[in-house]
Amino acid sequence: xxxxxxxxxxxxxLLGCLLLGGLRADWDFSQISQxxxxxxxxxxxxxxxxxxxxxxxxxxxxxxELERLQVVNRFFNQQLRYMEDIDLWHEVDYWATPIQSLxxxxxxxxxxAIAKYFSLRRMGIASEKLRITYVKALxxxxxxxxxxxYANPQAQPLVLDSLMDAIKPASQRTDLLPVYxxxxxxxxxxxxxGNKKVGDTKRLSRWQDLxxxxxxxxxxxxxxx
Numbered sequence: 057x058x059x060x061x062x063x064x065x066x067x068x069x070l071l072g073c074l075l076l077g078g079l080r081a082d083w084d085f086s087q088i089s090q091x092x093x094x095x096x097x098x099x100x101x102x103x104x105x106x107x108x109x110x111x112x113x114x115x116x117x118x119x120x121e122l123e124r125l126q127v128v129n130r131f132f133n134q135q136l137r138y139m140e141d142i143d144l145w146h147e148v149d150y151w152a153t154p155i156q157s158l159x160x161x162x163x164x165x166x167x168x169a170i171a172k173y174f175s176l177r178r179m180g181i182a183s184e185k186l187r188i189t190y191v192k193a194l195x196x197x198x199x200x201x202x203x204x205x206y207a208n209p210q211a212q213p214l215v216l217d218s219l220m221d222a223i224k225p226a227s228q229r230t231d232l233l234p235v236y237x238x239x240x241x242x243x244x245x246x247x248x249x250g251n252k253k254v255g256d257t258k259r260l261s262r263w264q265d266l267x268x269x270x271x272x273x274x275x276x277x278x279x280x281x
Contacts, residue, residue: 083178085110088274092155095272102159105135109158109175117179125205125223128175129216136171137162138218151262153269166201168218170266173203173239184209187237189246193219195231204237238263 089106093099099106109131116127139162141150154171157163163171169188176186185206193200204213204226213226226232234246243255257263271277 083110083113083275088155091272091274092159096156096159099159101161105158105161106155108135109154113175113178121181121185121205121207122223124176124179124181125214125216128172128179129203129223130221132157132168132171132175133218133221135161136168136218138164140164149262151266153266153273155273156269165218169201169203169216172216174270176203176205177240181205183240187213187239187244189213189215189237190235192233192235193231194233200232202232 085106089099089103092106112127112131116124119127136157139160141147141164144150144160144162144164145152151170152160152163152167154174157167157171166188173186173188177183187204187206189202189204191200191202192198200219202218203216205216205223206213214223215226215229215232216223217229226234237244237246238257238260240257242253243257243259245252245254267277
C-alpha cells in the first residue's frame with residue numbers, strides 16, 4: 057500500500073545527497089554484500105540475485121537507452137515476485153532498497169520502481185529522464201507506482217511497470233492515472249494540474265529514509281551537481 061509520504065524533512069545529513077552512486081563513485085559490491093549480511097543476516101539465495109544485478113550493471117551499459125530500459129525492466133520483473141508490504145515487512149508502507157528487495161526476492165510496486173531507477177542511473181541514464189511515478193491503477197482500483205522515462209523534456213514518457221515486461225508510451229497506458237512523480241532532483245504533480253514541479257524530495261520522508269538505508273549498505277552518496 058502506498059501513501060504520499062510528505063511531511064517531515066528526513067535526515068539532515070542527506071539533504072544534499074539525493075543521487076546515490078552517481079557516475080563519479082564506484083559501487084563496491086564486495087563491501088555492499090558484507091554490509092548487507094551485517095545488517096540483514098545471511099543472504100541465502102539473495103546472494104545470487106545480487107551477483108546477477110552486479111553483472112547486469114557491468115555488462116549492459118553499452119546498448120541504447122531503450123535497450124537498457126528493456127533489460128532492467130525485464131530483470132527486476134523476473135527476479136522479484138510481488139508481495140504486499142504488510143506480508144513482507146510487517147509494515148503498511150515500506151520502501152525497500154534494491155539490495156533488500158533482491159535478498160527477499162520480492163517487493164511491491166514501489167520496490168520495483170526504485171530498483172529500476174537506481175539501476176538505470178548507474179547505467180548512465182540522466183536523472184532528468186527518469187521519474188518514479190505514483191499512479192492510480194484504474195482496473196485494479198488501487199494505488200500503484202511505476203518508473204517513467206522521458207527521452208527529452210517534451211517527449212511522451214515510456215512506462216516501466218512491474219505488471220508487464222512490455223514498455224509502452226503513457227498514451228497506451230490508459231489504465232493508469234498519474235498523480236505525482238519524483239526523482240533525485242525534484243517532485244512533480246502530474247495529474248489534473250499538469251506536469252508542474254512543486255518542490256524537492258526533502259519533502260518525501262520515505263525517500264530520505266531509503267537513501268539513508270542505501271548509504272548504510274555501502275552505496276556512496278553523491279551530491280547533485
